[in-house]
Every structure is written in C-alpha cells, then in structure tokens.
Amino acid sequence: TSSADDKKTMAFRSTLRKAANYGTLWGRGFETFGDRRILSVTGTGDHATQYLQGLVTSDLTAEPQAPREEAADDVHTVSRSSGGVAPTGVSSSGSLADAPGNRSLDEPAEEEVPVNFTSQMRSTCFLDHKGRVITDAILWKRELDDTKNTTEYLIDLPNNSADLLLAHLKQHKLRRSKIKLADKSDELSVHAIYGTLNAEGAPPGYLAAIDPRHPSLGMRILSVGDEIVGDDSQLEGSRPRDIRNHHFEHLMKKFPSSPGTYSVLRRLAGIAEGNEVTSKTPLECNQEFLNAISFRKGCYLGQELTARSQFLGVIRKRIVPVMIVDTEIEVPKPWIMASMIQDLNEEDGLEKIFGEEGKQMELRGYVPPPLPKISASGAGSIVSMMMGSIALSEDDVGSDENSQDIVGSTEQQKEELEQLQHSGAQLQSEIAELATLGSSIVDKKDGKTIGKVVSGPAPGTSLILAQMRLDRLGLLGQKEKWSKTNKVLIGNSDKEYRFLPYLPLWWPEIDSETGKEKIADDLNVEDELESL
Secondary structure (H helix, E strand, C coil): CCHHHHHHHHHHHHHHHHHCCCCCCCCCEEEECCCEEEEEEEEECCHHHHHHHCCECCCCCCCCCCCCCCCCCCCCCCCHHHCCCCCCCCCCCCCCCCCCCCCCCCCCCCCCCCCCCCCCEEEEEEECCCCCEEEEEEEEEEECCCCCCEEEEEEEEEHHHHHHHHHHHHHCCCCCCCEEEEECCCCCEEEEEECCCCCCCCCCCEEEEECCCCHHHCEEEEECCHHHHHHCHHHCCCCHHHHHHHHHHHHCCCCCECCCHHHHHHHHCCCCCHHHCCCCCCCCCCCCCCCCCCCCCCCCCCHHHHHHHHHCCCCCEEEEEEEEEECCCCCCHHHHHHHHHHHCCCCCCCHHHHCHHHHHHHHHCCCCCCCCEECHHHHHHHHHHHCCCCCCCHHHHCCCHHHHHHHHHHHHHHHHHHHHHHHHHHHHHHHHHHCCCCCEEEECCCCCEEEEEEECCCCCCCEEEEEEEHHHHCCCCCCCCCCCCCCEEECCCCCCEEEEECEECCCCCECCCCCCECCCCCCCHHHHHHCC
C-alpha cells in the first residue's frame, strides 16, 4: 500500500471515530481539493444565465429546493466504544473564521443554525444531445464588482470530466455570443469543512455554502478574492491557486486537517460524480433525488429523454452504495431484517418479524423499506467494525482490581480483532484490484450480470458504488428478491463474495412498479408533459 493510500485510510478511521459526536454530520475537519477544476462562464446582464439555462438540468431562474429531510437511520444508537453513531438530530454550529473544536456527547448541543440553500450555489448536470450525462457539477453564482452588471457562474467539477465539459461549452457558444468561457483552475481554489451546518460569516474573499446535494457532504468553500493572492508575499511567484490554498490552511490552523475525507464520505453517502456518471441517464444516477433536475423548466439540451423517463418510463437501474464482504462473515443485523422483510408473503404480515410492534406498523400503514436505510456516518461505523478498524481502548479493559478477571477474554478479543484486521486488509486489497470502473457484478445463482461498478472502493474499505438492477435488489417488481445468502463474482475473479446494498437516507420511497419516487397523489402525466 502506498503512503498516500495509508494517509487516506488513516483519515477514514479518524473521521469515523469523530462521527459519533455529530449524528448524521461527519467529524470536524477541513480539506483542500487538488483533483477538482473550476470553469468560468461570465456575461453582462442575463447573458450568462440564458446561455447556461439551455445546457443544464436545473432551473437557474428559480431558487433551488432544500435537500430532502432524513428519516430515522436503520443503524440505531451504537455504543461509543464500538465507534458507532449517536442518535440523529445532533447538530453543531461554527463559523468559517472561528470553528470550535470537537464536542463530547456529554456536553450540551449547540444552538441550531438555520441552513440556507440559495441560488448562490446549486447542483446540476450537463447532458449531451441524446440526454446522457456529460458530468454533474456544483454551480456557483456571483455578481462581479464592476460597472457592467456582470454575472459569473463558476462550475466546480471533478478533474476527470472537466476537459469534456469545457469542449462541450465551447461547442455551444455562438461566435457573437456575449459570454466568455475560461478555465480558472489555476487561479481559484476549492475546499470543504465538515461537521457544521453554519455557512454564514465567510471571511472577505471567500464564498461559502452547505453542499446543495446533501448537508452531510459538508460546507463548500471557494476562494475567489483578489486580495487573498496579493496578501501573501512569502509565496510570490507561486500559482494563485497555491497561494489561496496556503491562505486557507493558515485560516484553518486551529481546525483538524482531514485530507481524503470527501473521497470516503461521498461513497458512504452513495453519491457518484464526474466520469462515474458520464454516459448514463441522470435518473439512473439519482440526480433528481439530489435536486439537480427541474422537471418544470423550459427546453434544455437532452431534456426529452429525461422528461420521458420521469413521466412515462421505468427506471430499471440506479447507482447504489454496496458493501462487499466475504461469504463467511456474519451478515449484520440490518441486512438480516431486510432479507426477512423481502421474504414475507402477503398473508404473513409484519407481525411475523416485529411481533406486536409489527401490528401497529400495519395499522399506521407503515411499510419498512426492502433494504436498510443508513446514513453516511452509520454506514461508516458498520464498515469500520467489519474491517476491524476499531480496537479496544484502556477504558474498555478498566484499571480496577476486578479488571484482571477479564484479561483472558480481552486477550482473546485482541486476537480475534487482529484476525479481523488481517482478513479486512486482504479483502480491501482484493476489491481494490477487482472493482474498477465498468467491472461486472455477476450473480452466481444464474450467471446474469446484475450490476456494474462505477466507483472503486473508498480507501480503507470494501465499499463501492455500483449501477445495480433494481429488481435484483427487491426494489422493482415482485419476481426477484435480494437475499442475505447471495453470492456474486466481481470482474474477472472466480472468488465468490457477498454484496450488501443499502439506501442512503436522502433516498425517497421507491415505487416498485416504476423505480422512481413513490408519489402519494398521482400526477397528471399528460399535463406535466404539455407544460414542458
């Protein structure tokens, strides 16, 4: 394993231990992105807005919707000694300039800060003429301080899809168009802060907003002010981006640095991006769940396939987070319950699984999801325990005279933990080699391909993102079911693994007939289509 991978793995484990303090929020920390690009579209008046309005899936003339509120996590409160998560709803606040340190569970919760989602930053997608995704992106908007009433959109996106998008933008820029395109990746810098919902009070020269896809992904920071580059005489001659990175890291000197966190966190949250979503339809990539698509705006490139998929089609595949485990490992309880729920016959009812509580569920009309619904921090805790990342502390052993009585069992636990760590490291190595972009996931029971890998494992884990057939997850139709005893092959390997898929908390309830969000009141599809 390279030293860079070791650092990412350590970042994963340290952030997991902090996750327990902040419920569905990640542990406090900051990160500077070196693998993202910033493209600029500027124009006087509303020229830049009109140009992009015809190329993006979101509606630039309307305020973006707030991310979906989360329901309860299927991973309930776990003991802190196990590295588990606290009950959801624990929030914290802190400004960009003066972010406080970590808070223990014994301290009172800080006052909640309203989370604002405005047109300053939104999630979006760019499509080709066939309606396939070129890339997703985060779109910043700002008014430049000049006399020409100039608006600038800054497109924050992964490096692996930036050149493709820049060529696409140039292709659709008319010769006499009153907009300018530029790559400002060497001039500006982008960062993230984790563990807070307060994006107010950014210092001069910075733009700050909570990630519009989901707050668990942290606060996004963009360094744009000219005064920042001119302030640092010590780095004279360096790229403006390097100067900005140095300035931001100095600003955050009392805040823990957490490089590699975003790479792990977005996978745990089930969010694919960049070339992971290229050439797929936006609904297959869950972009409508991430507020990146407006189904009410006017015409835009690729709209026809997107609209028909939403109002007339059936979504048969979606990107989901999947834990890959050895077939000999004990299946965690959330998946045992999910398998039991999927195996229920109509005449059985929920009482068979949940007893009297199941009766009450049926009376309230509640239907448990067919797969576990888990937050990013909850998934992180499960992965950490399965990989043996959590060791016994001195507090677990104790220091009183009775502690000697458990020394034998503690030694046995240490030995078991070492074995778990060894097998976990071996599994990580195998999956990292096999689960590359485009690798097939084949069900052993019938030899059929049930999914394709879109993102390899997060550092220190065997968790991947895969575009899976919804019927094989028990989410579409009644013919197929997901089973806790499944066996799959990945890539060109002959070794059998087990896959444990889960639904991120930001997913809505899925209609088993359409593969889309289940709507209580049926929409008039013809009226919706006529309004487009």
